[in-house]
Amino acid sequence: MQRTIDKFSFTSEEDMYAAIGSNGITAQQVVNRLAEKIRKERDHQETIDKIVSDMKSPQQVRTTESGVIVRGLENLLIRLSRCCNPIPGDGIVGFITKGRGVSVHRSDCPNIHTEEDTDRLIDVEWAVDSSEARKDFQVDIEISAFDRQGLLNEVMMVVADTKTPMVAVSGKADKEKIAKINMTIKITDVTHLHRIVDRIKQIRDIFSVERIIH
Ligand SMILES: [Zn+2]
Known part of the structure; x- marks a missing residue:
């Protein structure tokens, strides 16, 4: 009795090569199939490479002492303000201080919401690993x-x-x-x-x- 093989779902390469003989699948179909397999493996590898390189990028690898990052800006002096003591999980906002650097407050901190100060606020976020690192x-x-x-x-x-x-x-x-x-x-x-x-x-x-x- 002849084995029925779905030509688009081989469980192994051996099945695929067997199918060429038994089901009259063309060599071109085999080539297409192999090309697809190679492409999938390459895409997979690229995904892994991307994850690894993201992890190595300075922004992610450099866990700031504060646990807070400012996207696109590195080497900023960032410190957690002592008035409201933000902790990972709190909504936060950065406040550009008169000296150099950013002090991080809770979004609801009353000390940052005066009229003249709003143009000195910048977006900040917790580093992904903030609570593990510190x-x-x-x-x-x-x-x-x-x-x-x-x-x-x-x-x-x-x-x-x-x-x-x-x-x-x-x-x-x-x-x-x-x-x-x-x-x-x-x-x-x-x-x-x-x-x-x-x-x-x-x-x-x-x-x-x-x-x-x-
Ligand atoms: Zn505050």
Whole structure:
């Protein structure tokens, strides 16, 4: 019994050559088929080459200390502003400083939205690997709570439990027993921040947890 072979879907080159004998496929069809195979392999290789060269291009390979890049501009001095402490995942905008360089703010930072300043704003973005390259974006948060015994301890436990480095912590309470705890923590990105904030909010007597803009 003769084997039926779909001439356009050989599973191997042997099948293809076998088909020439059994199904009367022309040599030209074989040549076309091989040419297509070679082209596909070349396209594949070009895709790989492109990915590798993109990875090697200065813009991508040079992870700026800030984790932020300005497209088309290299060797710019970029720093994260201390007023709003942007972290990967935040909407950000660059502000050209009077000296040299760009300071990066959160898009909603009130310090950059004065009338005279708008022409000094430029587009910036997080480097693709910003949160992998650097895991210590500093964030200031303020926790409001009902002041009670053990509160600060419980907050500290949550921070420790999430393995979040703490740079500074201070607390005070007023006569109405409202406690304010200010903390500076080092985090990876917004996901990390949301996780820790959610955990803190689960503690009894916590009213609010907020990021601080100075
Ligand atoms: Zn700012």
